[in-house]
Amino acid sequence: MSATEFTGWGAFDKNCVKDGSFKKFTYKPKGWDETDVDIKILYCGVCASDLHTASGGWNPNQDYPQVVGHEIVGIAVKVGSEVTHIKEGDLVGVGAQNDSCLECGQCKNNRESYCDKGQVGTYDGKYYREGNGKGDKSYGGYADMHRAPSHFVVKIPDGLDPAIAAPMLCGGVTVYSPLVQYGAGTTAKDVGIIGIGGLGHFGLIFAKALGANVTAISHSESKKADAEKMGATNFIATHGDDNKWATENRRTLDLIIATTNDAKMPLLDYATLLKPGGHLVFVGAPEEPLPQFPTFPLIMSNIHLTGSAIGSPKIIKEMLELAAKQDIKGWIIKRPLDDVNQVVQDMHASKARYRYVLVNEKNGGKL
Incomplete structure (x- = not known):
């Protein structure tokens, strides 16, 4: 060569x-x-x-x-x-x-x-x-x-x-960067990670390493045991037709990192999990557009939707x-x-x- x-x-x-x-x-x-x-x-x-x-x-x-x-x-x-x-x-x-x-x-x-x-x-x-x-x-x-x-x-x-x-x-820095930028473990004590895959598992590990209380958010409970080993102390499963998981966990998180590539994610329900002033950061990139999203919930809860690249x-x-x-x-x-x-x-x-x-x-x- x-x-x-x-x-x-x-x-x-x-x-x-x-x-x-x-x-x-x-x-x-x-x-x-x-x-x-x-x-x-x-x-x-x-x-x-x-x-x-x-x-x-x-x-x-x-x-x-x-x-x-x-x-x-x-x-x-x-x-x-x-x-x-x-x-x-x-x-x-x-x-x-x-x-x-x-x-x-x-x-x-x-x-x-x-x-x-x-x-x-x-x-x-x-x-x-x-x-x-x-x-x-x-x-x-x-x-x-x-x-x-x-x-x-x-x-x-x-x-x-x-x-x-x-x-x-x-994979690691894609989640590490927004975790640091938005204060994981300091100003953002309670951090949620959506999706337990290649990106999401790094999100759990690094959020824990930075001193945050970590919540894993996944469609089913199949990866709950793994998430706990990675540092999650809370777990939210979003399967089913109801959205009780969203109302039961309303305003519990300061920061959410969304690693999923699912274009049909329940965006409004995810936003419900944020405390006023909280950030929902997208690092996954679905091939299709995200669902339409009403602005009123953003206004009334001072919620920030944003993205982060590598x-x-x-x-x-x-x-x-x-x-x-x-x-x-x-x-x-x-x-x-x-x-x-x-x-x-x-x-x-x-x-x-x-x-x-x-x-x-x-x-x-x-x-």
């Missing part, structure tokens, strides 16, 4: 997830700039975003082929001359964002996810900053190698298992340091990279408990 050609598992059409038809192929990474880092991939988490993108669920005009995967951990094997915080041989990671303008007010205030010129995804993006990579397509982590602008490459702290760290780089490199570093310090572990299942087609089908069938991590054994990853 040359420095100008990488190998990965590509999605070539919208049926690739359903059919399990990802194919191994070679492709050109972005043009090399001296601000870049080449990473020999050891582990890559499997995110629901991978499936939404690969299947064209979020974009019916998807630009194929796609090499998805944006929870990448590996060894820095080539480091540009202008890079100062990474050296060859370091264990490093890359999350869902690969680049931004680095010049606007958002970028300069560690809010690169909200760059005024738009973020470049670790896959399904186009690099627009001046340099050899301008106009090139971004390719993700279901591969042997990944090339990334160094600003978005973070070191993995000593003592943190790299396989555990991988899914934190998107997290900056600064927030990722902070999260990883907390995970290393408190020995925080997501619930992962490691699978060989070459089994990717079965893995994405299992993920699509909701079999993950609670995050799959692809292991590149050829590069030294350990099952």
Whole structure:
């Protein structure tokens, strides 16, 4: 493999997830700039975003082929001359964002996810900053190698298992960022997490680590025992035709993080759970529009509906340091990279408990 050609598992059409038809192929990474880092991939988490993108669920005009995967951990094997915080041989990671303008007010205030010129995804993006990579397509982590602008490459702290760290780089920080922003454990003492899946289980774990009283909110009670092991002290099951669960738990939560991708979620009932001044933060992204929502309940309870996207490199570093310090572990299942087609089908069938991590054994990853 040359420095100008990488190998990965590509999605070539919208049926690739359903059919399990990802194919191994070679492709050109972005043009090399001296601000870049080449990473020999050891582990890559499997995110629901991978499936939404690969299947064209979020974009019916998807630009194929796609090499998805944006929870990448590996060894820095080539480091540009202008890079100062990474050296060859370091264990490093890359999350869902690969680049931004680095010049606007958002970028300069560690809010690169909200760059005024738009973020470049670790896959399904186009690099627009001046340099050899301008106009090139971004390719993700279901591969042997990944090339990334160094600003978005973070070191993995000593003592943190790299396989555990991988899914934190998107799944973990996607919930950690709004938890911190909206005061989990400080101004928001009582926190609810909707959905106990890849994102939601991290929400429970990190909300607990930040000192909050945690309530798990799920359609059924099938995951109640798991939720309690993850730190939940309360559990709300929303199944059934009545909404007693909403009235019985009215105004009990300061903050709710909604991780579900269900477009038919009972939005008004969820809002009922908030205390006046509370925030309902969406981090899941359904493929269909959310239900219509009356404004009067918002007005009378001073409820805030908002969204949050991933997290900056600064927030990722902070999260990883907390995970290393408190020995925080997501619930992962490691699978060989070459089994990717079965893995994405299992993920699509909701079999993950609670995050799959692809292991590149050829590069030294350990099952």
